Amino acid sequence: MNAKGFIITISFAAAVGITFLGLYYNIQTVVLNEEVKSLKQQLWQLKKENKHLEISYLKRVRAETLQKLATEKFGMIPERDGNVVHTNIFGNE
Numbered sequence: 001m002n003a004k005g006f007i008i009t010i011s012f013a014a015a016v017g018i019t020f021l022g023l024y025y026n027i028q029t030v031v032l033n034e035e036v037k038s039l040k041q042q043l044w045q046l047k048k049e050n051k052h053l054e055i056s057y058l059k060r061v062r063a064e065t066l067q068k069l070a071t072e073k074f075g076m077i078p079e080r081d082g083n084v085v086h087t088n089i090f091g092n093e
Helices: 003-072
Strands: none
Touching: none
16 A cells, blocks of 8 residues: 555545544534433423422411411411401491
């Protein structure tokens, strides 16, 4: 094999190697893009769930705070069956 044939063979092998390397990285990019897409979907679901949990927590805390304020500051007692009195203080009913 002469020098010219050797250079052509090496060039061809390098071109094939670079092509396969590019193909490998392209496949890896597609795989990573799918993973990113899946993670974004999971993040969206977790943010949605977190928002619902936050709202639920705030409702509960508000109710507990209101009940504590009513019992401690105003001397009210929790409502029980048969223990409810309705009054009309504004006279418009």
